[in-house]
Amino acid sequence: MRTRTITETRRVPVTIDGRTVLVEEPYTVRVPVPPRDWDRAVRTGLLAVAGIVGTAAVTWSTVSIGALLQTDVPAAAAYAAAGTFDLLWIGCMALEWLARYDPARAAAPRRAGWVALVVAMLAITAHGNMAGSLAIGLIGSSVSAGAKTLWWLTLRSFTNRLTSRTQQWVDAQRAETEGQLALIPVRRELARARGTVAAEEAALLTRPDAGPDPEEDGPDADVVPIRQTRIVVSAKDAVRDAWDAGLRDEETICRVASSAHGSPISEATVARYVRALKVGA
Structure with a gap:
C-alpha cells in the first residue's frame, strides 16, 4: 500500500515559570494513498476532448456560415449570426443535461437540439455547394454532427440510470x-x-368624520340606529x-x-x- 507523509499539529502543555500554556506542536504522520481513479481520469480527458471538438465545430460553422451570409449582409452581422447556429444546439444540450432526471422536461430541448444541428449542417453544406465543392460542405457539416454526438455520449456517461x-x-x-x-x-x-x-x-x-348635517339629516324617530362593532x-x-x-x-x-x-x-x-x-x- 502506498503512503504519504503529512504534517499535522497538536496542542501540548508547556510550563514556564510555574504557568502552563497549551501550544501547537507540529508532527508528521504517514497516511495511505488511495489508488488512482482511472475512470475519473478518463472522464476528465473525455471532457477535454469534447471541449476541443466542440470549439473546432463552432469555429468551422462560424467561418463557413458567415461566408455564406456575407454575400447578402455585412460581414460583422453575418459572422455574428453564424456563431449562433452551433451555439443553439449546445445551449439545448445544456438544458437537456439540467433536466436529465426529468425525462418529460428533457424531451423538448433534446428535440430542439437535433433540429438546430440539422439546420447548421444544411447551412454548412449550402456554403460548400456555393463555393463549388459539395464534398467539402458535407465534410464540414459532419464536424458539427460529430461534435454533438460526442457531447451527447459524454453527458450520457455522467448520467445515472433510474428504474x-x-x-x-x-x-x-x-x-x-x-x-x-x-x-x-x-x-x-x-x-x-x-x-x-x-x-x-x-x-x-x-380620517376625520364630519358627521351628519343637522339641517339636512335631522333625527328621525322612525329610524333605528345600527350599532357598529369595530x-x-x-x-x-x-x-x-x-x-x-x-x-x-x-x-x-x-x-x-x-x-x-x-x-x-x-x-x-x-x-x-x-x-x-x-x-x-
Whole structure:
C-alpha cells in the first residue's frame, strides 16, 4: 500500500515559570494513498476532448456560415449570426443535461437540439455547394454532427440510470418541492395585498368624520340606529400588516400600526416586533 507523509499539529502543555500554556506542536504522520481513479481520469480527458471538438465545430460553422451570409449582409452581422447556429444546439444540450432526471422536461430541448444541428449542417453544406465543392460542405457539416454526438455520449456517461419506481419517487419529490417554490410568490403577493388592505383601513380610521348635517339629516324617530362593532386588531398584527405593506421606517410603522390598533403602541414594542420580523425574513 502506498503512503504519504503529512504534517499535522497538536496542542501540548508547556510550563514556564510555574504557568502552563497549551501550544501547537507540529508532527508528521504517514497516511495511505488511495489508488488512482482511472475512470475519473478518463472522464476528465473525455471532457477535454469534447471541449476541443466542440470549439473546432463552432469555429468551422462560424467561418463557413458567415461566408455564406456575407454575400447578402455585412460581414460583422453575418459572422455574428453564424456563431449562433452551433451555439443553439449546445445551449439545448445544456438544458437537456439540467433536466436529465426529468425525462418529460428533457424531451423538448433534446428535440430542439437535433433540429438546430440539422439546420447548421444544411447551412454548412449550402456554403460548400456555393463555393463549388459539395464534398467539402458535407465534410464540414459532419464536424458539427460529430461534435454533438460526442457531447451527447459524454453527458450520457455522467448520467445515472433510474428504474421506473425510482423515477416515480424522484418525480413525486420534485413535484412537492416545486409546489413549495410556487407558493413563495403566491404568499408574497397575498402578504402585499393584506398589507395594502391594512394600510387602507388604517388611513380610513384616521380620517376625520364630519358627521351628519343637522339641517339636512335631522333625527328621525322612525329610524333605528345600527350599532357598529369595530374589529380590534392586536398590536402585533398591526405591526405585521404595516411591515407586509412595505413600510420599513419604525416611526411610520408605529403611526400606521397605532391607527389600525385603535390605541397608541409604544416605540419599544414596535421595535421588538420589527426585529422579530427582520429575523423571520
